[in-house]
Ligand code: PRP
């Protein structure tokens with residue numbers, strides 16, 4: 001697995017610091033408000049687990065599982081809901097937590113979908129933002145790091161379902177995904 005890594009972009013310490021910063025800001029912004037944190041599986045799983053432990057106000061969590069990439073390196077553009085939320089978000093403050101915004105298609109779809117369920121407010125937090133790849137306009141309220149257009153994995157992010165368990169965020173060697 002480590003042999004496939006080209007370069008480490010963010011190490012464990014850097015990620016930890018950024019996640020703490022985000023958690024602190026979110027705790028401040030939602031003080032005295034009810035907050036439902038919605039994790040987008042599978043990619044956001046690792047980030048969400050660390051982030052919620054840096055949020056110091058009472059929250060509830062729920063999950064959506066969606067997929068648009070599958071085993072491909074290109075977004076299909078069609079977002080499939082594999083698992084829906086367990087609870088209603090009507091009248092609730094919702095924070096969608098994602099690992100990465102790339103084309104923006106996944107978040108655009110999720111945002112519109114969740115908005116139609118009449119939440120009180122809805123915001124987005126993404127650890128990574130690959131802005132130059134954006135195909136649709138989507139406002140991300142909390143961003144961890146801006147990243148260049150490289151194929152990246154780790155800290156929850158996969159290539160063909162692998163590498164999610166790398167504790168850092170890294171780019172992959174071209175030969176890994178070009179064969
Ligand atoms: C990845 C990633 C984001 C989305 C970003 O999910 O976790 O959810 O793609 O890409 P986009 O902005 O171009 O839509 P994926 O569909 O691979 O599912 P996964 O989270 O289960 O890996």
Ligand code: MN
Pocket residue numbers: 040041042043044066
């Ligand atoms: Mn995802």
Ligand code: MG
Pocket residue numbers: 043069070158159161
């Ligand atoms: Mg994926």
